[in-house]
Amino acid sequence: MNIVRYALLALLFIAAFGTASAAEPAELAATCLVKPAEAPKYPEREELKRTSAWLRFKLTFTQPDRAPKMELLTYNGSVGLLEAAQDYLKAYRLPCLPAGHDAVFEQVVDFEPTPEVAGHKASFLKDSAVNCLLTPEPMSVWQTQQTGRLVSQKQWGNLLVEMTFTAPDTPPAVKTLYASGNSAFLGAAREAISKYRLPCLRPEATPYTLQQQFSFRGAFQDKDYTLKNMGLMTFLRAAKDLDKLPVHFELDAMACPFKVSLKLYQPASPNQVDEVGPSVPSRAPFLDWLRLLALNIGPEQFEAVFGATSIITVPCGSIEL
Numbered sequence: 001m002n003i004v005r006y007a008l009l010a011l012l013f014i015a016a017f018g019t020a021s022a023a024e025p026a027e028l029a030a031t032c033l034v035k036p037a038e039a040p041k042y043p044e045r046e047e048l049k050r051t052s053a054w055l056r057f058k059l060t061f062t063q064p065d066r067a068p069k070m071e072l073l074t075y076n077g078s079v080g081l082l083e084a085a086q087d088y089l090k091a092y093r094l095p096c097l098p099a100g101h102d103a104v105f106e107q108v109v110d111f112e113p114t115p116e117v118a119g120h121k122a123s124f125l126k127d128s129a130v131n132c133l134l135t136p137e138p139m140s141v142w143q144t145q146q147t148g149r150l151v152s153q154k155q156w157g158n159l160l161v162e163m164t165f166t167a168p169d170t171p172p173a174v175k176t177l178y179a180s181g182n183s184a185f186l187g188a189a190r191e192a193i194s195k196y197r198l199p200c201l202r203p204e205a206t207p208y209t210l211q212q213q214f215s216f217r218g219a220f221q222d223k224d225y226t227l228k229n230m231g232l233m234t235f236l237r238a239a240k241d242l243d244k245l246p247v248h249f250e251l252d253a254m255a256c257p258f259k260v261s262l263k264l265y266q267p268a269s270p271n272q273v274d275e276v277g278p279s280v281p282s283r284a285p286f287l288d289w290l291r292l293l294a295l296n297i298g299p300e301q302f303e304a305v306f307g308a309t310s311i312i313t314v315p316c317g318s319i320e321l
Contacts, residue, residue, distance in 0.1 A: 032096035040088040040109055043080045050113040050226055050308065053077020055085050056131075057107045064097040075135045077111060082138060085109040113309070129165075129208050132200035136192050156303045157181015157216040159189045160269055164209045165198040172196055172210075178268035180303060181216050189214035213307045225304035227264060229311040235262075240296040242321055247289055249319040254283045256316035263309045266294035276311065286314075 056074035067090045075082065089107065097103055157180050163172035171194045179186055193212070201208055236242065258280070263272035270291040275283065290312075295302070 032094060034093040034095060036088060036091045040084055040111070042111060042113075043084055046078060046080045046084075046111070047113065048226065051078050051081060051111070052113050052309075053081035053085070053109070053111040055082060055109045055111075056133075057085075057089060057109070059089065059092065059105045059107050061092075061094040061097050061103040061105075064095045065093060068092055068094075072137060073106070073135075074133050075138050079138050081111045084111075129198055129200055130210065132198060133210075134197040134199060136195040156300070157185040158303055158306045159186055159214040160265065160307070161189075161193065161212050161214075162209060163193065163196065163212055164207050165196075165201055166207045167203060168199045168201045169197060172198075177211070178265070178306075185214075185216040189216075215307065225301050227305045227308035227310045230313070232312055232314045235293075235310070235312050236319075238295050238297075239293045240267075241294070245289065245292060245321065247319060247321050249286050249289075251286075251314060251318060252316050254286065254314075255280045256314060258283070258314050260287065260290065260312050260314060261309055262290060262312055263307060264295065264305055265307065266292065268306070 054074065054076040055072065058071040058073055059068035060071075061068045070086060070089055072082070088109065094103055158178060159176070159181070160178040162175040162177060164175075165172045174190070174193055192214070198208060259276035261272075261274045261276055265271050271293065273287045273290045275287070295305075297305075
């Protein structure tokens with residue numbers, strides 16, 4: 001009998017090569033906080049997979065020469081990036097802390113594999129209720145399997161949900177947009193969702209809706225697929241059934257050349273497509289079209305790159321299909 005461990009990744013769509021940052025705490029920390037000279041570093045495999053993370057911690061300093069106690073408030077990313085963030089925060093010190101006093105700060109560590117979307121991400125987060133989102137600790141799924149059945153066991157799974165918060169102290173209403181993987185995977189994700197809270201949501205406020213992706217990767221998965229940045233023509237050559245969506249676009253009228261960020265969900269759900277840089281209204285029909293396109297790839301590759309982000313460079317010219 002085999003006991004197999006599966007990593008559970010929670011990827012919240014407030015975002016998504018190779019930069020990481022930690023926002024400064026305020027007041028006392030700004031006066032004397034000592035932190036590592038370099039920003040947190042991507043673990044090699046997470047950088048290769050272009051995994052993003054947005055992690056919010058409560059740091060409690062009790063001694064000026066000791067590392068803070070850490071409490072994870074918001075988990076959005078992978079276990080590997082969480083461990084990298086914790087290692088980074090362990091080096092924090094607060095030498096000006098008065099004797100007999102404690103100091104408590106919140107600290108965000110942001111791993112962003114696609115620097116081009118950082119501005120859009122920061123704009124979304126500014127004054128957003130998601131800044132107070134409380135999530136459970138990351139979990140793993142352990143599944144007992146009979147010897148010989150492991151070959152037929154799926155080594156991946158994805159769950160895409162829409163969560164709507166209507167009160168600060170109750171779990172969100174959940175709408176499933178896409179689900180793959182076995183019952184153990186999906187059950188673990190749904191149990192985690194039941195513990196999500198949005199405590200800063202005012203009782204009289206409009207309901208707050210977020211999309212959330214959970215991804216599961218088995219310990220015996222031997223391939224990592226990634227979605228690279230590419231030019232528009234490369235993306236279109238890899239797209240599926242373009243002839244079923246006849247279009248005509250004059251890119252010259254869209255302030256070309258420009259870039260867009262595409263998070264791949266099709267054919268399960270519309271792609272998330274955002275402009276990189278200032279918005280140009282004339283691009284709207286073109287962006288809507290990109291939200292409909294799927295790649296011509298197999299099921300295993302699709303599950304591996306589900307929710308992955310590609311920066312697509314759009315040239316001048318025209319598209320006639």
